[in-house]
Amino acid sequence: MAKNALQAQLLKAGLVDSKKAKKLNKQSQHAKRTGDTKSIEAKKALAAAQAKQREKDQLLNQEKQRALEEKTLTANIIQMIKQHQITDTQGEVTYQFVDDTKIKKIHITQKLYDQVVAGHVVIARLEDSYALLPRPLADRINEKQEGFVVVANDTSDSELAEDDPYAAYVIPDDLMW
Known part of the structure; x- marks a missing residue:
């Protein structure tokens, strides 16, 4: 049979x-x-390969998600800067500052110049130009993502060491160069 x-x-x-x-x-x-032993081994190998592929896909998805979140955060910060920047800045006083390794200059009013020197106003990078922002907003932006604030003069003298022999000699930080 x-x-x-x-x-x-x-x-x-x-x-x-x-x-x-x-x-x-x-x-x-x-x-x-x-269940055939060869088919069981093949199924185990297939399951292991699928698990490895799933893990790889999850890591790739997490990386894409992080990149998307970073891009979204950058766009939000740029929008915040555009909305809250000080608009009436054109003046006859030149403020020079260092951005990366280059010396840049902007023309601002005397009042804004004094505020930048005092640390109440901050210079931030806005795409291809610079924007003047209030200090509290700049601090919030810097907490979220660094790299936007270019000039943020310190408002307190807490950095002076107590045993500094030159502490009595004040160095002006508003020199025109």
């Missing part, structure tokens, strides 16, 4: 006897019920 055509042909040709055919039949049925 052969189950398939191949077994029937092998029996007719005399290459396999009926006992061996039954034994092979039982083995194949047993393998189907219990």
Whole structure:
């Protein structure tokens, strides 16, 4: 009693006897019920590969999400700067400052110049130009993301060391160069 055509042909040709055919039949049925060892190993390998791919995809998604959040934060900060920048800045006084390794200058009013020197107004980078911002806003921006504030003069003299021999000599920070 052969189950398939191949077994029937092998029996007719005399290459396999009926006992061996039954034994092979039982083995194949047993393998189907219990699961073939080769297929189990293949399934395990496939599951491991899928888990590794899922982990890789999750890491990639997290990286993309971080990049998107960073981009969103930068856009929000630029919008804050545009909304809250001091608009009436054109004047005849030149304020020079260092941005990266280059000396830059902006023309501002005397009142704004005094406020920048005192630390009440901050110079921030706005795309290709610079904007003047109130100090509290600049501090909030700097907490969220650094790199926008270019000039933020310190408002307190708490940095002076107590044992500094030159503490009595005041160095002016508003020199015109």
